[in-house]
Amino acid sequence: MRESPLAGVHADAKRTDFGGWEMPVEFDSIRTEHAAVRNDAGKFDVSHMGQLTVTGPDALELTQRLTTNDVSALGPGHAQYSAITTADGVILDDTVVYRFPVGTDDDYLFIPNAGHDAEMTDRWREHREVWGLDATVENRTEAYAMVAVQGPESPALLAAATTVDVDGLDRFELARGEVVGVGSAAGVDTLVARTGYTGEDGFEILCPWDEAATVWTALDCQPCGLGARDTLRLEMGFLLSGEEFHPTEESRTPYEAGIGWTVALDTEFVGRDALVAAERDGPGERLVGLELTERGIARHGHEVRSPEGDTIGHVTSGTMSPTLGVPIALAYVPSGYAEPGIDLRVVVRGEPKNARTRATPFVSR
Amino acid sequence: MTFDVPADRRYLPSHEWVRDDADTVRIGITDFAQDELGDVVFVELPEAGEDIAAGEAFGVVESIKAVSDIYAPVSGTVTAVNDDLFDQPELVNDDPFGDGWMLDVEPTDESDFDDLLDAAAYRDQIE
Numbered sequence: 407m408r409e410s411p412l413a414g415v416h417a418d419a420k421r422t423d424f425g426g427w428e429m430p431v432e433f434d435s436i437r438t439e440h441a442a443v444r445n446d447a448g449k450f451d452v453s454h455m456g457q458l459t460v461t462g463p464d465a466l467e468l469t470q471r472l473t474t475n476d477v478s479a480l481g482p483g484h485a486q487y488s489a490i491t492t493a494d495g496v497i498l499d500d501t502v503v504y505r506f507p508v509g510t511d512d513d514y515l516f517i518p519n520a521g522h523d524a525e526m527t528d529r530w531r532e533h534r535e536v537w538g539l540d541a542t543v544e545n546r547t548e549a550y551a552m553v554a555v556q557g558p559e560s561p562a563l564l565a566a567a568t569t570v571d572v573d574g575l576d577r578f579e580l581a582r583g584e585v586v587g588v589g590s591a592a593g594v595d596t597l598v599a600r601t602g603y604t605g606e607d608g609f610e611i612l613c614p615w616d617e618a619a620t621v622w623t624a625l626d627c628q629p630c631g632l633g634a635r636d637t638l639r640l641e642m643g644f645l646l647s648g649e650e651f652h653p654t655e656e657s658r659t660p661y662e663a664g665i666g667w668t669v670a671l672d673t674e675f676v677g678r679d680a681l682v683a684a685e686r687d688g689p690g691e692r693l694v695g696l697e698l699t700e701r702g703i704a705r706h707g708h709e710v711r712s713p714e715g716d717t718i719g720h721v722t723s724g725t726m727s728p729t730l731g732v733p734i735a736l737a738y739v740p741s742g743y744a745e746p747g748i749d750l751r752v753v754v755r756g757e758p759k760n761a762r763t764r765a766t767p768f769v770s771r
Numbered sequence: 772m773t774f775d776v777p778a779d780r781r782y783l784p785s786h787e788w789v790r791d792d793a794d795t796v797r798i799g800i801t802d803f804a805q806d807e808l809g810d811v812v813f814v815e816l817p818e819a820g821e822d823i824a825a826g827e828a829f830g831v832v833e834s835i836k837a838v839s840d841i842y843a844p845v846s847g848t849v850t851a852v853n854d855d856l857f858d859q860p861e862l863v864n865d866d867p868f869g870d871g872w873m874l875d876v877e878p879t880d881e882s883d884f885d886d887l888l889d890a891a892a893y894r895d896q897i898e
Contacts, residue, residue, distance in 0.1 A: 726812040
């Protein structure tokens with residue numbers, strides 16, 4: 407099992423295997439951690455996320471042709487959410503592509519999901535060879551640690567600990583600067599991006615592997631685990647790799663998964679032809695938000711039925727929304743059921759429970 | 772991390788406790804169980820008058836991250852249900868051996884008790 411450089415810091419947390427990494431699930435309680443992020447600030451060790459750099463004359467072209475969004479639209483110091491698709495237009499992974507600020511050595515960085523770093527490194531290198539492009543692809547997953555600080559208080563918290571002009575950073579913008587450790591003179595070289603996975607304002611901080619503890623302790627707020635990370639992202643309707651999409655067990659186009667806005671059909675990329683057709687025809691099934699109106703929690707794999715009792719789909723993720731106090735879920739259903747306010751059933755441990763489709767994000771932000 | 776394991780009751784390896792209160796026994800889940808589950812959000816229990824059977828699931832406790840069956844330590848008839856848990860499921864987290872109790876049961880066979888773990892044996896299992 408792979409271990410984060412912060413493994414010692416979360417030794418007392420409940421931990422789990424996530425994408426081949428031993429990561430903290432819960433430091434205190436999901437409710438406490440979730441509320442800290444919505445109301446104040448919380449920090450997450452996200453060092454399990456992959457980090458790949460792409461450098462060289464053809465770094466842009468290589469990344470453009472392997473992701474769905476328009477990488478050429480990124481100026482230095484900007485980032486974009488994107489999808490990585492097969493030739494059939496099926497989502498292999500979702501990612502954030504960063505173009506480094508001027509003054510850093512690498513041209514692009516992208517963040518595949520936990521455990522996908524080796525596969526994506528191979529994918530980039532193989533296509534580079536096939537296309538005869540000049541770019542260096544490095545898997546830096548175990549060279550960089552990543553700490554996220556999220557929540558309304560996170561800008562002030564981070565501003566007090568970094569040389570980066572935090573207030574000057576827009577959403578999906580990044581800058582290089584130092585994070586100054588508690589009681590230590592030496593700063594840590596970091597990249598600070600105004601990105602996250604919670605729906606709150608916040609930042610993701612990339613730093614050298616061995617300096618992660620300095621960054622972690624410089625941010626004095628509630629430590630949060632993967633449990634709260636999941637409830638926070640679910641309230642926003644954000645996708646989780648392996649749940650809302652998976653190359654074989656949940657093969658979905660970006661249109662089905664509700665991230666069609668990341669697909670720039672006017673660029674050339676693997677999967678484009680299939681997605682041109684998919685966009686023209688419209689998805690037969692869509693990811694929808696559900697609220698259960700009865701006691702019970704819909705979980706991954708639970709069956710979704712029409713009011714007439716026909717099986718029409720399945721749940722991909724579900725939880726009790728800590729913010730709303732009602733059970734929420736994401737599910738794939740035929741597009742005819744995708745409008746908000748449609749009554750459906752979710753079969754929870756053999757018992758059909760009343761549910762209603764609901765617009766996402768569940769929690770407005 | 773250390774967990775409460777009161778000596779005045781018996782335990783199932785599946786983390787339920789039972790306490791002998793003269794005519795009835797009281798049943799709940801342990802401190803270890805509530806900690807493993809995390810924030811409890813629903814509890815499903817039988818109603819008063821229903822029978823439960825030793826070793827069989829009688830209810831469900833659902834937390835934000837997991838769902839778990841609750842097993843009966845003894846056989847008998849339910850005489851009371853902790854209705855507070857329907858509105859305040861967090862009582863299971865806050866006070867698993869007290870206000871977070873689940874059922875009172877009139878046991879059909881007192882000897883069921885002898886098959887259960889005492890506090891020391893249960894503590895050995897979770898530590």
